[in-house]
Amino acid sequence: MAQHDWLENVFLTRLNEAANWCRKYSFWPMPFATACCGIELMATAASRHDIARFGAEVFRFSPRQADLMIVAGRVVMKMLPVLQRIWLQMPEPKWCISMGACASSGGVFDTYAVVQGIDRFLPVDIYVPGCPPRPEQLIRAIIDLQEMVQREGRVRGLERLRQRARTGLPVLGASEQPGRPEPQRN
Amino acid sequence: MGEAQVQDKAEAAAEQPAWLDFVEQTIAALRARFGQEAIEESRFRDNVRVIVPATKVYEVLAFLKNERGFDFLVDITAVDYLHYPNARDRFAVIWSLMRTDNGARLFVKTFLNEPDLTVPTVFDLWKAADWLEREVYDMFGIRFAGHPNLKRILLPEEFSAYPLRKDYPLRGRGERHNFRRLTREQS
Ligand code: SF4
Numbered sequence: 001m002a003q004h005d006w007l008e009n010v011f012l013t014r015l016n017e018a019a020n021w022c023r024k025y026s027f028w029p030m031p032f033a034t035a036c037c038g039i040e041l042m043a044t045a046a047s048r049h050d051i052a053r054f055g056a057e058v059f060r061f062s063p064r065q066a067d068l069m070i071v072a073g074r075v076v077m078k079m080l081p082v083l084q085r086i087w088l089q090m091p092e093p094k095w096c097i098s099m100g101a102c103a104s105s106g107g108v109f110d111t112y113a114v115v116q117g118i119d120r121f122l123p124v125d126i127y128v129p130g131c132p133p134r135p136e137q138l139i140r141a142i143i144d145l146q147e148m149v150q151r152e153g154r155v156r157g158l159e160r161l162r163q164r165a166r167t168g169l170p171v172l173g174a175s176e177q178p179g180r181p182e183p184q185r186n
Numbered sequence: 187m188g189e190a191q192v193q194d195k196a197e198a199a200a201e202q203p204a205w206l207d208f209v210e211q212t213i214a215a216l217r218a219r220f221g222q223e224a225i226e227e228s229r230f231r232d233n234v235r236v237i238v239p240a241t242k243v244y245e246v247l248a249f250l251k252n253e254r255g256f257d258f259l260v261d262i263t264a265v266d267y268l269h270y271p272n273a274r275d276r277f278a279v280i281w282s283l284m285r286t287d288n289g290a291r292l293f294v295k296t297f298l299n300e301p302d303l304t305v306p307t308v309f310d311l312w313k314a315a316d317w318l319e320r321e322v323y324d325m326f327g328i329r330f331a332g333h334p335n336l337k338r339i340l341l342p343e344e345f346s347a348y349p350l351r352k353d354y355p356l357r358g359r360g361e362r363h364n365f366r367r368l369t370r371e372q373s
Contacts, residue, residue, distance in 0.1 A: 077362045078342050084368055112349050112358025113341070120363060123370045 020153040023093070024146040025055035030066030030090065032083060035073025037100035040132040049135035054142050063089040068145070070138075071122075074102035076113045080121060087122055095149070097141050098124045101131040202232060205290035209234050212254045212292065219249060235293040243296045244306040247281060251311050256283040256292065259312035262319055264326045268352040275299050279328060281308070298328065307333040325350035 033041050045051050045059060060066040063086045075083055087096070098118055101107035104127045106116035118124065125148065126141045213236060216225045225246075226237040238246045250256045260282040267273035275297035283292045296305065307330040309315045319330040320339040327348035330336060338345060345361060347354050 077365075080365055084365070087368060111356055112354070112362055115362055120367070121365050122368050 016153055017150075020150050023153070024149040026058075027054075027056035027068040027095075027142065027145070028058050028060050028066045029056055029068045029070050030061070030063050030086070031059050031070055031072065032086065033070075033072040034075060034079060035102060037072035037102065037132045040135060041070060041072045041099065041138065044135035044138045049139065051139065051142065054139060054146070056142055063087075064091065066090055067094045069094065069096045070099055071096065071103040071118055072099040072132075074107060074109050075115045075118055077115060078113070080115050080118075083118065084121060093153075095125045095145055096122060097126045097128060097138075097145065099128045099138060099141070100133055101129065104129070107131060203289065205285075205288045206232060206234075208285075208288060208290045209292055212250070212290075215254065216246065216249065220246065232291070233293070234291070235295055237295045237297075240296045240298055240305055243279075243281075243294065244308065247283075247294060247308050248311055250283060250292065250294070254285070255287070256285050256290070258284040258286050259308065259314045259318070260284050260291075262308075262315060262322055264322045264328055264350075266326065266350065266352045277303065277326065277328060279305055279322065303327060304329045304331050306331050309333055324348070327351065 031038065031041055033039075043049060045057060051057050056068065063069070067090065069087060069090060071083065087094075098104045102109060102114075103118050104124075106114050108131075110116065115121070119127075126145050128137050128141045130137055213225065213227055213234070216236065220238070220242060224238060224242055228235045228237065236246070261280075262282070263280050265278045265280070267276055267278065277298040279296055279298060281294040283294065284290065298305065303326075305328065307315060307319060309319065309330075309332070315330075316333075316335070317339060319333050320336060322328050323330065323333075323336055324338045324340050325348060337343060341349070347359065347361075349358070
């Protein structure tokens with residue numbers, strides 16, 4: 001029996017790879033567009049930039065049918081529980097792109113109501129800088145995510161951390177980072 | 187005075203809207219009704235303000251609506267004069283009124299001080315006051331006595347401060363980050 005173990009493993013590895021390959025070309029994004037970045041997100045989906053070229057054109061407005069949340073715009077404290085709830089409603093496997101300065105860090109809106117980066121409260125896989133990011137940048141993020149999915153597939157939290165540590169990749173995403181302190185400025 | 191300035195002044199005078207006469211008559215009528223000293227007037231170009239004591243503000247607004255035809259409540263807002271140079275009072279509440287048939291505009295202002303931050307509601311005069319008063323309450327903590335549903339309108343109900351007061355820090359007191367963290371393992 002034992003001599004067949006390796007064969008089984010080889011078979012499963014190849015199957016995983018095939019599944020990942022399928023997954024990465026069929027993201028179903030859930031546009032969480034709360035501000036101006038959302039317009040750029042729509043432009044990315046429209047004919048000129050055409051996100052369909054990367055297999056991610058099926059935007060779903062129900063989190064139950066989506067596997068990639070694109071947070072485009074600032075998230076205020078009244079909205080954050082909604083955002084978390086939507087994230088929890090998405091089925092595994094799922095990924096999250098934080099699009100624009102606001103979603104990633106609060107941007108210029110350093111006020112009492114605006115959450116200073118959604119990664120304080122949600123796991124984020126890819127950050128897109130810019131205010132707003134150009135469609136090309138969002139497409140770059142999708143391509144990066146595709147690479148990530150091909151490499152790591154459907155892995156979760158700790159597993160991913162270990163895998164990253166093995167491969168020497170930088171550790172992304174809030175789940176692996178200790179809590180960031182509140183920014184102290186003037 | 188330079189030539190350009192003279193011209194500016196002449197243009198400003200020429201731009202005086204036709205309804206200013208009506209507003210002046212309104213102020214005269216207010217003074218006849220409530221007394222000279224209760225109605226203080228100030229003006230910048232076509233922006234006319236009357237300042238009235240908080241005890242009289244409801245009667246003044248009712249008079250303006252019922253007798254002088256100001257049928258449109260444009261806005262209710264408030265100002266916090268904390269740290270403001272030479273200010274005597276802490277808060278001001280401002281009602282912005284308009285008469286839709288001739289376009290006349292008038293601002294009614296009253297001053298308030300702690301601890302009594304209450305003015306009467308004008309919901310029975312203009313239904314638009316409903317949300318406007320709730321917003322002023324939400325941001326400044328000024329209460330509108332008699333409002334049918336005076337609760338926060340923009341901020342979550344469990345918010346405990348009034349963020350547009352000048353003694354509230356711009357970045358808040360940590361309310362924005364008072365949430366539970368979701369990690370990969372939990373979701
Ligand atoms: S990053 Fe810029 S474009 Fe995007 S939501 Fe913020 S302000 Fe708007």
